[in-house]
Amino acid sequence: xxxxxxxxxxxxxxxxxxxxxxxxxxxxxxxxxxxxxxxxxxxxxxxxxxxxxxxxxxxxxxxxxxxxxxxxxxxxxxxxxxxxxxxxxxxxxxxxxxxxxxxxxxxxxxxxxxxxxxxxxxxxxxxxxxxxxxxxxxxxxxxxxxxxxxxxxxxxxxxxxxxxxxxxxxxxxxxxxxxxxxxxxxxxxxxxxxxxxxxxxxxxxxxxxxxxxxxxxxxxxxxxxxxxxxxxxxxxxxxxxxxxxxxxxxxxxxxxxxxxxxxxxxxxxxxxxxxxxxxxxxxxxxxxxxxxxxxxxxxxxxxxxxxxxxxxxxxxxxxxxxxxxxxxxxxxxxxxxxxxxxxxxxxxxxxxxxxxxxxxxxxxxxxxxxxxxxxxxxxxxxxxxxxxxxxxxxxxxxxxxxxxxxxxx
Amino acid sequence: xxxxxxxxxxxxxxxxxxxxxxxxxxxxxxxxxxxxxxxxxxxxxxxxxxxxxxxxxxxxxxxxxxxxxxxxxxxxxxxxxxxxxxxxxxxxxxxxxxxxxxxxxxxxxxxxxxxxxxxxxxxxxxxxxxxxxxxxxxxxxxxxxxxxxxxxxxxxxxxxxxxxxxxxxxxxxxxxxxxxxxxxxxxxxxxxxxxxxxxxxxx
Numbered sequence: 001x002x003x004x005x006x007x008x009x010x011x012x013x014x015x016x017x018x019x020x021x022x023x024x025x026x027x028x029x030x031x032x033x034x035x036x037x038x039x040x041x042x043x044x045x046x047x048x049x050x051x052x053x054x055x056x057x058x059x060x061x062x063x064x065x066x067x068x069x070x071x072x073x074x075x076x077x078x079x080x081x082x083x084x085x086x087x088x089x090x091x092x093x094x095x096x097x098x099x100x101x102x103x104x105x106x107x108x109x110x111x112x113x114x115x116x117x118x119x120x121x122x123x124x125x126x127x128x129x130x131x132x133x134x135x136x137x138x139x140x141x142x143x144x145x146x147x148x149x150x151x152x153x154x155x156x157x158x159x160x161x162x163x164x165x166x167x168x169x170x171x172x173x174x175x176x177x178x179x180x181x182x183x184x185x186x187x188x189x190x191x192x193x194x195x196x197x198x199x200x201x202x203x204x205x206x207x208x209x210x211x212x213x214x215x216x217x218x219x220x221x222x223x224x225x226x227x228x229x230x231x232x233x234x235x236x237x238x239x240x241x242x243x244x245x246x247x248x249x250x251x252x253x254x255x256x257x258x259x260x261x262x263x264x265x266x267x268x269x270x271x272x273x274x275x276x277x278x279x280x281x282x283x284x285x286x287x288x289x290x291x292x293x294x295x296x297x298x299x300x301x302x303x304x305x306x307x308x309x310x311x312x313x314x315x316x317x318x319x320x321x322x323x324x325x326x327x328x329x330x331x332x333x334x335x336x337x338x339x340x341x342x343x344x345x346x347x348x349x350x351x352x353x354x355x356x357x358x359x360x361x362x363x364x365x366x367x368x369x370x371x372x373x374x375x376x377x378x379x380x381x382x383x384x385x386x387x388x389x390x391x392x393x394x395x396x397x398x399x400x401x402x403x404x405x406x407x408x409x
Numbered sequence: 410x411x412x413x414x415x416x417x418x419x420x421x422x423x424x425x426x427x428x429x430x431x432x433x434x435x436x437x438x439x440x441x442x443x444x445x446x447x448x449x450x451x452x453x454x455x456x457x458x459x460x461x462x463x464x465x466x467x468x469x470x471x472x473x474x475x476x477x478x479x480x481x482x483x484x485x486x487x488x489x490x491x492x493x494x495x496x497x498x499x500x501x502x503x504x505x506x507x508x509x510x511x512x513x514x515x516x517x518x519x520x521x522x523x524x525x526x527x528x529x530x531x532x533x534x535x536x537x538x539x540x541x542x543x544x545x546x547x548x549x550x551x552x553x554x555x556x557x558x559x560x561x562x563x564x565x566x567x568x569x570x571x572x573x574x575x576x577x578x579x580x581x582x583x584x585x586x587x588x589x590x591x592x593x594x595x596x597x598x599x600x601x602x603x604x605x606x607x608x609x610x611x612x
Binding site: 017379 | 546549550553561565566568569572573574576577580581584585586587588589590595598599601602604605606609
């Protein structure tokens with residue numbers, strides 16, 4: 001009887017291996033290496049990874065500590081309540097500037113980050129990053145005032161994309177605002193391309209920093225109708241389809257009042273969701289989470305939960321945990337402005353601290369996913385990327401976070 | 410009202426006759442061993458199922474399994490028997506009236522499902538405990554030939570667990586693969602992804 005297992009069985013076994021083992025087993029033979037680094041296998045391994053229940057247990061937390069200008073990444077286990085297993089994830093690059101890397105977004109466990117006009121994609125599960133080529137639209141060449149970016153995955157084309165929506169500056173106050181230029185980077189193609197997509201008129205972003213949400217092959221931004229007498233008003237979700245390169249407006253139900261601020265889009269349980277603060281007065285502010293149970297179906301918007309900010313105990317809501325608790329940023333008493341990642345039990349209204357502190361409103365939590373993405377890209381080492389520049393670094397005298405103006409320089 | 414009327418034996422070996430003794434199917438392995446297996450268990454084998462579905466073959470003649478040894482088949486039967494038992498712990502969902510079923514299916518069914526899951530976990534952990542890699546591979550080949558999806562699934566999962574922390578050389582030996590990288594080529598991958606080679610079990 002032959003000792004050799006049939007190919008389809010070997011494939012089955014490989015699909016069940018964690019990425020660390022797969023990378024090591026690239027050395028087994030040349031044919032195994034070709035197989036493991038093939039885009040077909042990378043895609044099918046990811047699909048399997050996403051469907052396994054055990055893989056959705058880990059969360060990756062990104063937070064920032066103001067005075068050190070460094071981002072920290074930690075891996076926590078969502079399975080238990082105590083979060084006593086916290087692993088540090090090393091970020092491969094350091095920035096020499098005052099501004100740290102800005103998070104553009106995350107999708108399938110991959111992160112897209114930016115430092116001025118240097119864009120990178122990073123896969124923490126295989127510790128690999130790749131630097132993107134310079135975008136076509138630059139501040140100098142196109143007189144860009146500010147830019148909204150997004151990162152997402154389109155399963156139809158099996159491609160990761162970075163979107164830049166660049167708003168040109170006005171030469172004078174009386175000039176009408178010019179429509180933004182939109183360019184898209186495709187990982188498969190390896191280049192940026194200015195699209196002919198047209199930004200819908202009368203709509204403006206309400207949030208310029210929080211990562212747009214990648215879902216169903218589109219990126220989703222928090223936006224609102226610009227004020228126009230007699231025109232529609234209020235918040236909305238603006239989506240950009242990554243394959244068709246078309247904008248869509250996703251209206252919000254009337255139950256969401258106009259008086260909401262700091263809207264974030266997110267994904268909860270596989271559905272598009274909105275997290276925002278509501279209430280006009282300081283004493284009645286609460287946080288609400290709405291979920292669009294059926295994507296694209298207006299009537300499926302459902303209020304998932306509201307979180308009472310517990311009289312200032314909670315600064316921000318980050319997402320839902322598996323056990324029904326809510327991940328929040330809790331206020332930390334003390335001289336410096338600080339938030340602590342905590343778990344809020346809506347039934348008991350108890351806030352449990354998890355021991356991770358950082359600058360308020362700069363926490364980002366996402367599912368940690370084992371993904372072989374970027375494995376087929378050439379390896380970049382940190383020393384190659386360090387470029388010494390003689391540009392003057394503008395240091396902010398007031399010492400607050402460098403995010404006051406996210407504009408390009 | 411006839412007394413002593415004989416019940417006609419069911420000509421179709423697939424259908425179980427209520428009240429009759431459990432039908433068995435006879436299997437003959439490559440090394441000549443004969444196994445009499447309960448029909449329900451034998452029908453878990455996709456190969457056996459289609460063999461008897463294709464033509465109304467009499468269940469009395471033993472079905473030959475030229476690619477499976479006696480020891481492998483014995484283990485396979487043990488697995489499928491136990492698996493069926495565990496599955497029968499979960500009451501089947503009624504398909505007729507969804508809402509009524511939902512109302513009835515309360516705590517009881519969830520508890521049963523949980524218990525079944527635990528039973529399966531314990532059983533599977535024990536099943537391969539003392540099996541060598543060669544034995545596991547033999548089982549895989551048998552499960553593959555007999556087309557038993559659940560067992561094959563379990564075996565692949567188990568192999569992945571067994572090898573995931575092992576060295577490159579271990580993987581080569583397990584799958585019977587000759588390494589064809591030059592030492593320099595291999596060294597390059599090892600250097601680029603040094604972290605993936607840390608914490609690996611000793612051979």
